[in-house]
Amino acid sequence: MRTDALFSLRGLEAADPADPAAVLVVPKPKPKRKRRRAVHPSVPFTPSTTVPDELIRDADWVVVSSSGGKDSQAMLSYVVRRAKALGMLDKVVVVHADLGRAEWKGTRELAELQARLCGVRRFEVVTSGVDFLDRVETRHAKLKAKAEKDALERGEDPAQAKVAPAWPSSSARWCTSGEKRGPIRTLYTRLTNELAHLGRPVRILACIGQRAAESTQRAKLAEVEIDRGASNGRRHITTWRPIHTWNDRRVWREIARSRIPYHPAYDWGNRRLSCVFCVLGCNSDLVNGARRVPELAAAFARTEAKIGADFKKGLSMREIVRRAEALEAAEGPAARPPAGTAMAAHVGRAMTSKYRARQVALYGLVA
Structure with a gap:
């Protein structure tokens, strides 16, 4: 063994150069223990039913997440229609996760208007309280510090360390958990506290406007499932994707039927709404x-x-x-397309004309 090659670093056990039988011992890093979150034993593994009306009947609260986009709007119209037929509209709560300057202007106000015109009395706004771009920069600083620390421990040049991406991506959608899911769970806590007198876990039906047609990942999602991560001994959260099987035409037909205004960004040509700049857009x-x-x-x-x-x-x-x-x-600066352009492309001009006329008659609004 070449003794002149022996060296000592932090975390390494130095060999004795005078001993020809000396062996450099590099201790293996201890594997990090993954913390397993304990789920309360009362939380079920599977939903008791997947029938829409039974889901609404069984719930104490029906929480509809609204981004202000077309899918949220169509879902809200559909869920409210079923809740009204059951005489249970009072269970429905609409929640909007306010993304600040990252979302299209007027989105929060539109989501509230859509809820009110649907007849929902309770509209809630939640927010992370952190600007999206500030979060990206903070995340980058932490990832950079970690990459440099790991490089030093390996005896490598920290300046050459590869830093993990700070922007969200299709495989790392931290923006959804940090800007939407997390804040919405604070609403679940408040709703649970309001029904603490029930003496049992509060049943919350969380309605999300995700559709299988949007991506292969969303196509794999179940229409109804238990959200064990958001559930605990005080509340049981069932996730329901009411429009999971719908195509674009059916979404726009529901909006036309509802007479409720949609965001003008769709007439400008947008396919998605909420964040102005989405990595999935x-x-x-x-x-x-x-x-x-x-x-x-x-x-x-x-x-x-x-x-x-x-x-x-x-x-x-x-x-x-x-x-x-x-x-x-x-x-040159683009002229605003005629109102109803997006809808007409999916359901035709005749249905769109009726939609706009009913909006004016009922609400004094122009689509």
């Missing part, structure tokens, strides 16, 4: 957002520069802004 949505909300696009680009990583894999916000500016230069 198509490129045309992102460019559309940069044209409509250039100041937010510039803020995203500044964050990219600070953390040295593109907003979306293979597509930076700088490039999105460049494409938006190119369109503005070629076409």
Whole structure:
């Protein structure tokens, strides 16, 4: 053994160079124990029913999550219709997770209007209280510090350490858990406290507007399941995806039937709504957002520069802004499309015309 190659580092047991039989002993790092969250034994593994009306009857609260987008809107209309038929509209609570400047302007107000026009009396707003871009920068700083620490422990140059992505992605949707799921659970706690007198776990039916047609991952989701992570000994949360099997046409038909206004971003050409810039959004949505909300696009680009990583894999916000500016230069500022453009593309002009006329007659609103 070459004794001149022996060395000592923190965490290593030094060999004695004078001993020809000396062996450098590198202790194996102790595996980190994964903390297993204990689920209360009262929480069921499977739902007692998957029948919509039975789900509503069995629930103490029916909590409808509303982003203000078309899927949330169609789901709200459908759930309210069934709850009204059962005489249980008083159970329905609409909750909107306010994402601050990251979401389209007027989204919170629209979600509240949609709930009110559907006849729901209780509308709740929750928020993480942290700006999305601030969260990205904080996350990057923590990931960078960890990568450098790990590199040092391996005896490597920390300046060359590879830092994990700070932006959310399809495989790391921390934005959903931090900006939506977590804050909404605080509402579950308040609703549970309001029914503490029942003397049993409060049954909450959480309605989410996810559809199988949106992605292969969402196609794998169950229409009804127990949310064991959000459940405990005081509350049992059943997740229901009422429109999971619906296609775009059925979503728009439900909106037309409801007479409730939808967000104008769809008429501008957007396929998704809530965040102006979503990593899961198509490129045309992102460019559309940069044209409509250039100041937010510039803020995203500044964050990219600070953390040295593109907003979306293979597509930076700088490039999105460049494409938006190119369109503005070629076409000029885009004129707002006629109201009802998005709906007409899916259900036809005749149904759309009736929808708009009923909005004016009933609410004095223009679609």
